[in-house]
Amino acid sequence: TNNRPHVxxxxxxxxxxxxxLQQHYTCHNLILQPHSEAELAAIAPQIRGxxxxxxxxxxxxxxxxxPALEIVSVFGVGYDGVDVPAAxxxxxxVTHTPDVLNDDVADLAMALxxxxxxxxxxxxxxxxxxxWKKGPFPFTTKVSGARLGxxxxxxxxxxxxxxxxxFDMQISYHNRSRxxxxxxxxxxITALAREVDFLVMITPGGAGTRALVNAExxxxxxxxxxxxxxxxxxxxxxxxxxxxxxxGVIAGAGLDVFAxxxxxxxxxxxxxxxxxxxxxxxxxxxxxxxxxxxAFNNLQxxxxxxxxxxPVPD
Ligand code: NDP
Numbered sequence: 236t237n238n239r240p241h242v243x244x245x246x247x248x249x250x251x252x253x254x255x256l257q258q259h260y261t262c263h264n265l266i267l268q269p270h271s272e273a274e275l276a277a278i279a280p281q282i283r284g285x286x287x288x289x290x291x292x293x294x295x296x297x298x299x300x301x302p303a304l305e306i307v308s309v310f311g312v313g314y315d316g317v318d319v320p321a322a323x324x325x326x327x328x329v330t331h332t333p334d335v336l337n338d339d340v341a342d343l344a345m346a347l348x349x350x351x352x353x354x355x356x357x358x359x360x361x362x363x364x365x366x367w368k369k370g371p372f373p374f375t376t377k378v379s380g381a382r383l384g385x386x387x388x389x390x391x392x393x394x395x396x397x398x399x400x401x402f403d404m405q406i407s408y409h410n411r412s413r414x415x416x417x418x419x420x421x422x423x424i425t426a427l428a429r430e431v432d433f434l435v436m437i438t439p440g441g442a443g444t445r446a447l448v449n450a451e452x453x454x455x456x457x458x459x460x461x462x463x464x465x466x467x468x469x470x471x472x473x474x475x476x477x478x479x480x481x482x483g484v485i486a487g488a489g490l491d492v493f494a495x496x497x498x499x500x501x502x503x504x505x506x507x508x509x510x511x512x513x514x515x516x517x518x519x520x521x522x523x524x525x526x527x528x529x530a531f532n533n534l535q536x537x538x539x540x541x542x543x544x545x546p547v548p549d
Contacts, residue, residue, distance in 0.1 A: 240538050241281040243301070246288035248310055252527035256286060259535065275300070284534050289313035289331075289440075290496070295321035306537045310530040311517075312336060312390075313467065314547055315440040329547045330533035334390055335525040336517035340437070341394035343516040344465045345402075347489030348433055350510045351461050352376040357507060376432075376461075376486070379403050384431035386424055386447065387438030387466060388414055395435060407431065424448070428455035433463060440467030448472060453479040461487050465516045468494040477502050480509060491516045 242260040244253070244267075256262050263270070263278050270278075282301040287293050289311035295318045298304055306328040307317055314331050322329050350356055353375045361372050379402045385392045388408040396406050396418055407419035409427045414420070421427040424447055428434050434456050438444045448462065448471040456462060462485060464471055473494040479485045480503075487508035493499055496514055503509060517523065533543050 240283040240534075241278065242284040242286055242534065243278075243282045244286045245293065246286070246291035246310070248286060248288065248530075249523055249527050251524055252286070252310060252530060255527065255531040256534075259531075260284070284308065284538070286310065286530065286534070287314075287317065289315060291316045293317040293322075298322060298325070298327065306330065306534060306543065308530050308533045309547075310526055313439055315467065315469070317547075319547060328537060328543050330530070330537075330543045330545050331547050332526040332529040333545055335529055336522050337391050337394040339519050339522045340391045340465055340516040341398055343491060343512065344391075344395045344435055344437065344463055345398050347463050347465065347491065347510055347512065348435070348461070349378055351463070351487045351489040351508075352378050352381075352433070356510050376459075378433075381405070381432040382407070382430060384408065384421070384427040384434045385418075386410075386427065386434065386436050388416065388418070389437070391465075392435075392437045395437060404433075425452050425455045428452045428460065429457070431456070432459065433461050435463040436466040436470050438466050438470055440469045444470045446470070446472040448476070450475040450479070453485050456485050458483050458486060460485050461489065463489045465491045468492045468496065473500065473503075477506075480506050 239261045242256055242262055244262055244264040247266050279300050280302060283303050283305050285293060285307045287307055287309050289309060293307055293316055298321060304327055307322060309317060309331045312331050312333045317329055319329050358372055361367055381404055383399045383404040383406050385395055385408040388410050399406055407421050407427060409421050409424050436448060453475060476488060480488060489510045491512045492514050499511060529545060533545060537543050
């Protein structure tokens with residue numbers, strides 16, 4: 236076991252993945268055992284793999300500390316924290332876990348859409364607390380048959396569209412490029428927002444999508460419109476969103492992701508027209524296990540010489 240590859244763990248990862256890594260590699264866990272500069276420098280020459288998640292920052296400077304680094308395996312489909320161009324320059328593979336989480340993320344997008352429009356969380360409190368005895372619950376908003384706009388019609392976006400089709404929703408979408416799909420393409424997010432009742436964000440994060448949803452888009456979505464964000468907190472101007480929710484510029488929002496996780500702005504938490512979940516869209520046991528297996532199998536495939544299974548795209 237002396238020649239087991241050394242793997243550096245730079246993110247909080249599920250126990251199942253930690254167990255697999257521990258069984259096959261010499262692991263150094265920066266989360267469970269914070270390393271001093273000197274300790275990190277001592278192990279740096281041996282590190283051949285990094286195990287990260289979508290949020291962990293794996294910068295050019297950080298990777299430069301590991302001269303023998305060959306692969307960064309990300310647990311998650313998003314990899315905003317990894318400097319992929321810097322990795323490419325050195326021939327370091329970057330892998331992620333696409334597809335295995337499509338169903339769960341799409342399911343949670345539907346759950347947030349239904350929960351927000353039908354005010355399910357507020358209604359639960361109403362039924363539990365006895366408020367019901369004072370009178371009926373206020374009317375809510377119909378989802379079936381409504382107009383849905385999907386921003387980011389990729390793997391997960393298409394899984395959302397498939398579910399929405401079963402709700403008889405009228406589906407349109409915005410991407411940078413048009414797709415060969417039976418849904419209506421709209422070439423700007425503001426125009427899409429203007430035409431729909433529900434705007435669902437499911438693009439990658441990072442610089443290319445920062446604050447895609449700004450005050451202008453929220454204005455276009457309008458006082459009967461709902462925003463659902465299962466992408467990344469960075470795709471929404473959170474201050475503009477809070478202002479829009481407070482003043483009725485939009486009707487409500489269902490949010491799984493936030494600008495500064497795990498900190499949820501108190502102003503957002505105080506609102507009744509939002510449903511908030513703690514970045515848990517892929518968080519079922521089955522899916523997190525499949526993601527862990529894929530993140531591990533990418534390392535295994537690489538170190539066995541077979542070539543990685545799911546590299547990030549160019
Ligand atoms: P894909 O790469 O399959 O799809 C991404 C889509 O976004 C593509 O259709 C792409 O189309 C579009 N897109 C990219 N940039 C822009 C842009 N600037 N404006 C408009 N559209 C854009 O990714 P997945 O569907 O697998 O995952 C999408 C994202 O969902 C992940 O990157 C991650 O951030 C998020 N996610 C969140 C989870 C959660 O727990 N909440 C769990 C899993 C994923 P085009 O290139 O034509 O623009």
